[in-house]
Amino acid sequence: MTRSPLSARRLLAWLLALTATLAACLLLGTALGAGRISLLHLLGWGDSPDAVQAVILWKVRLPRVLLAAVLGGSLTAAGVAFQAILRNPLADPYVLGVSGGASIGGVLALLLGLGRADSLLGGVGVQACAFLGALVALFVVEWIATVEGRLTVYTLLLTGAVFNAFSGALIFFIQSLASMEQLHAIVFYLMGSIPSLGYRTVGGIAFASLAAVVLLFLMARDYNVLSLGEQGAAQLGVDVERIKRRTFILGSLLTGLAVASAGLIGFVGLVVPHLLRLVLGSDHRLLLPAGFLGGAAFLVLADLGARSLLAPNEVPVGVVTALVGGPFFLYLMRRNRKRHSVL
Amino acid sequence: MSPKSRTRAWLHLLLHLLACLALLGCGAEPPPAPSAESAPAIPERIVVMAPSAAEIVDVLGLSDRVVGVGDFVQWPPRLAALPKLGAYDAPNPEQVLTLRTDLLIVTGSKAASANLEHLRRLGIEVMEIDTTTYQGVLASLHQVGGRLGRAERARGVERGIRTKMEGIRRRVAGAARPRVLFVVGQNPLYVAGPGSHVDEMIAAAGGRNVAADALSPYQLVSLEAMLDRQPEVIIDVSDNRPGAPRGRAAGAWGQWSFLPAVKQRRVYHVDPVRLVIPGPRLPEMTELVGKLIHPEVFGEAAAEEFLP
Numbered sequence: 001m002t003r004s005p006l007s008a009r010r011l012l013a014w015l016l017a018l019t020a021t022l023a024a025c026l027l028l029g030t031a032l033g034a035g036r037i038s039l040l041h042l043l044g045w046g047d048s049p050d051a052v053q054a055v056i057l058w059k060v061r062l063p064r065v066l067l068a069a070v071l072g073g074s075l076t077a078a079g080v081a082f083q084a085i086l087r088n089p090l091a092d093p094y095v096l097g098v099s100g101g102a103s104i105g106g107v108l109a110l111l112l113g114l115g116r117a118d119s120l121l122g123g124v125g126v127q128a129c130a131f132l133g134a135l136v137a138l139f140v141v142e143w144i145a146t147v148e149g150r151l152t153v154y155t156l157l158l159t160g161a162v163f164n165a166f167s168g169a170l171i172f173f174i175q176s177l178a179s180m181e182q183l184h185a186i187v188f189y190l191m192g193s194i195p196s197l198g199y200r201t202v203g204g205i206a207f208a209s210l211a212a213v214v215l216l217f218l219m220a221r222d223y224n225v226l227s228l229g230e231q232g233a234a235q236l237g238v239d240v241e242r243i244k245r246r247t248f249i250l251g252s253l254l255t256g257l258a259v260a261s262a263g264l265i266g267f268v269g270l271v272v273p274h275l276l277r278l279v280l281g282s283d284h285r286l287l288l289p290a291g292f293l294g295g296a297a298f299l300v301l302a303d304l305g306a307r308s309l310l311a312p313n314e315v316p317v318g319v320v321t322a323l324v325g326g327p328f329f330l331y332l333m334r335r336n337r338k339r340h341s342v343l
Numbered sequence: 344m345s346p347k348s349r350t351r352a353w354l355h356l357l358l359h360l361l362a363c364l365a366l367l368g369c370g371a372e373p374p375p376a377p378s379a380e381s382a383p384a385i386p387e388r389i390v391v392m393a394p395s396a397a398e399i400v401d402v403l404g405l406s407d408r409v410v411g412v413g414d415f416v417q418w419p420p421r422l423a424a425l426p427k428l429g430a431y432d433a434p435n436p437e438q439v440l441t442l443r444t445d446l447l448i449v450t451g452s453k454a455a456s457a458n459l460e461h462l463r464r465l466g467i468e469v470m471e472i473d474t475t476t477y478q479g480v481l482a483s484l485h486q487v488g489g490r491l492g493r494a495e496r497a498r499g500v501e502r503g504i505r506t507k508m509e510g511i512r513r514r515v516a517g518a519a520r521p522r523v524l525f526v527v528g529q530n531p532l533y534v535a536g537p538g539s540h541v542d543e544m545i546a547a548a549g550g551r552n553v554a555a556d557a558l559s560p561y562q563l564v565s566l567e568a569m570l571d572r573q574p575e576v577i578i579d580v581s582d583n584r585p586g587a588p589r590g591r592a593a594g595a596w597g598q599w600s601f602l603p604a605v606k607q608r609r610v611y612h613v614d615p616v617r618l619v620i621p622g623p624r625l626p627e628m629t630e631l632v633g634k635l636i637h638p639e640v641f642g643e644a645a646a647e648e649f650l651p
Contacts, residue, residue: 034568052573052601059598060567113584126530179415179583188531188563195530196566312568313558314531 006283014286018293022069025297029065029304030057034311064196064307065300067205068317071194071258072268072299073292074209078251078258079269080291081216084223084284085247086153093255093269096160096248097141098134100167102259103190105133107174110185124201126189127260134256137163138249151244153230192263192318194303205261212250213292219243220284227282265299265318271325272298278332298325385492386445386468392434393450395474397422398622399484400448402500403493410442417616417651436462448487450474474621475560477508477543484623500623507626508547511633514640515549521636523550524574524604527561527619528581529595532569536562540621548633549640550576570599576636577604580615588612589649611635611644614651 033056078093086095093099106126114125145151145159175186197205222243225233230240258265272295273287280286299317302324306317389405391397392413400409401419411426413434426442428434432449439447439462447462447469459469470490472483481501488497523545525535535541536557545552553572557564577596588594593610596602604610613635618628634644 034565034571052571055599055601056567056570060570113582182583184533184561185528185530193531193563307565307567310558312554312556312564312572314563314565316563 006281006286011286014280015289015293018290018297022293022297022300025300026065026069029068029300030062032304033061033308060196063199063202064194064303067197067202067261068194068299068303069296070202070206070209071262071265072272072302073213073296074254074258075265075269075299076272076291076295077213077216077288078254079295080273080284080287081219081223081247081251082269083273084226085244086157087227087229088153088157089274090270091157092266093251093258094164094264094266096156096252097163097167098137098252098255099259099264100164101137101140102130102134102256103264104167104170104174105136106130106189106260106263107171107186108133110189111174111178111182124197127197127201130260131256134252134260137167138252138256141252142245142248150241151248153244156244156248188316189263191316192265193306193314193316194262194265194299197261205257209254209257212254213288216247216250217285217288219247220288223284223288224282263316263318265321267318267321267325268295268299268302271321271329275329275332383468384445386490388443388445389448389491390428390434390439390442390444390446391416391422391448392428392430392432393448393472393474394418394620395480395622396448396450396472396483396487398620398624399472399474399480399487400491402623403484403488403491403496405487405491405493408491410444411438418620433458434462436465439467440465446470446490448472474540475538476540476621477625480504480540480621480623480625504623504626508629511626511629512547515633515637518549518637518640520549520551521575522553522572522603523576523578523636524553524569524572526577526579526581529579531563532566533561533581534564534569536560536564540625541618544618544625544629544632545636547629548636550632550636570602573601573603575603575607575609577602577610578618578632578635579610579612580618582612583615585651587614589614590646609635611649613649616651617648 075093079091082091082093082095083089106129109126109129114129141156141159141163142151145156147155171186171190175183178186222233222238225236225238226240226243228236234240255269273291276287276290276294280290299321302320303317305320305324306315309315309320387408388410389400389408390411391400391409394413394416397409397412397416398418400406401422406419406421409422409425411428411434412422414427414430416425416427417423426438428438434447434449436458444467447459447467449459449469449471450473459471463469470486472486473479474483481504484497484501485494488494488500525541525545527533527535534554534557535545535552536554536559537552539560542552542555542560553569553574554562554564579594579596582588589612591608591611593605593608594612596605596610599605613631617631630641631644631648633641634648638644
């Protein structure tokens with residue numbers, strides 16, 4: 001597919017448009033929800049919200065909306081980067097095994113009762129253990145997939161797939177030992193839902209994620225060259241091994257952080273990159289930052305749906321992302337099939 | 344066709360035939376229905392899978408016939424010490440047979456019906472009871488009592504339960520009805536909704552369940568919606584760890600200091616065993632809920648009533 005080459009103007013225009021979209025989604029996500037607080041309250045018109053509404057807005061809803069944005073952006077950026085180094089359109093953030101490790105960590109923490117506010121790790125025990133699990137998975141997969149000092153795409157994909165299958169079995173084993181109440185918690189953790197964490201935790205996650213996304217962005221030009229194939233890229237002077245290893249580590253950290261904070265939220269890291277590729281073309285200098293902004297907006301909207309469609313009941317956000325993202329993606333793909341040959 | 348491939352073709356055919364025969368055999372095997380001339384004997388060796396079923400069997404004075412229980416049966420102690428056969432509706436078939444079980448009592452479950460059907464074909468009598476609600480508990484009482492020759496005793500137990508429940512309802516008839524949140528799980532937030540015995544207990548004990556419009560008896564709900572409804576009493580049974588803090592304390596709810604329940608120090612942490620097992624203890628459990636909602640009517644709950 002050919003597109004007009006990326007100009008600074010086009011890059012800026014798209015990023016501004018996506019930033020505006022994200023801002024609108026953040027506003028919408030903060031304005032709507034199960035509690036009775038309207039958009040008018042938020043904008044300072046009408047009656048000022050009472051104390052209860054203010055607490056709900058600032059301490060329950062806003063941190064959750066912000067976390068959704070950060071996680072959506074992280075997962076999408078990780079998806080874009082993995083698709084670039086694996087040169088495989090089916091790659092998503094979970095394909096290389098990190099999610100399996102994170103799930104095991106989180107589920108074990110739930111089994112041991114570390115999720116309680118009064119437990120050892122003070123309310124974020126599950127998240128901490130899941131991140132630890134992701135790190136372990138990262139090292140194990142990297143160690144196994146490195147053959148003679150090289151990280152080959154083929155072994156990386158296979159190792160990731162086998163590691164995920166193994167983790168799945170281990171989780172079923174843990175579930176078979178859990179009590180009914182623990183089972184509920186485990187199932188819902190795995191289905192993915194965005195918690196209301198404190199601002200400091202959300203800030204920490206946001207800082208780490210943004211740093212990783214910036215580091216990925218620095219390799220955007222190399223990803224473009226990599227689309228010629230590893231040999232071609234090497235001939236053009238790209239240190240392919242270094243790029244692959246760095247991307248694998250950074251993408252895994254992003255994914256690990258996301259799964260640790262909110263469980264397995266599927267589809268964001270697969271659908272949003274492809275959607276954007278359909279619209280923006282495949283220059284990674286635009287695709288990576290656009291992916292972060294677009295993924296953030298998408299997950300904020302999906303979480304809004306999860307918590308308010310059936311209010312006061314809640315639906316796991318992973319269900320919403322898959323139910324909305326899947327058909328929409330297929331529709332776009334079919335509509336675009338005649339015009340481009342993107343996929 | 345080479346001789347070798349012909350042999351292979353024959354082998355295939357043979358295997359198919361055998362498979363078909365095996366399937367036919369399964370279908371043809373008559374279920375061991377009780378014969379018409381003699382009424383089925385009263386079972387002597389019983390396995391009860393659910394905690395609620397165990398309590399029903401116990402109150403009918405049939406504990407000594409129980410030979411095995413489900414994993415979650417903790418009460419009465421004599422039953423808790425028996426061999427454990429698995430979760431609510433998934434008993435280990437080999438263990439069921441090894442224990443020479445006459446009657447297997449499970450709580451109703453569509454998911455496990457294949458497993459149960461298999462046991463029925465092996466000649467085990469399977470009784471499914473539904474104890475989700477108050478009416479379900481009473482019906483189960485008669486179902487179990489009728490089959491095990493304790494119909495009269497079941498009627499007596501029912502009379503007792505009804506009288507006590509009526510008494511509780513009468514005592515709070517004129518009282519105000521505070522908003523109650525019954526927490527089954529935190530992070531994500533799970534609460535008791537309509538169709539659960541908990542919902543009925545709250546109503547009988549003179550409260551209003553703030554999650555009365557939830558979609559299912561135990562439902563994942565939005566934290567902000569529950570905070571917005573400003574519960575005046577919070578009963579939290581989500582912590583099932585042994586030795587977890589029990590009693591009257593805000594715990595994690597303390598961070599929502601605007602809640603009436605937190606301001607008036609009416610957040611209670613109770614061991615789940617005290618409140619979540621529907622069965623013959625329903626009146627006692629309802630009275631405990633009453634003590635938490637209307638201490639001015641029922642008196643304050645004693646410290647040990649929060650403990651397992």
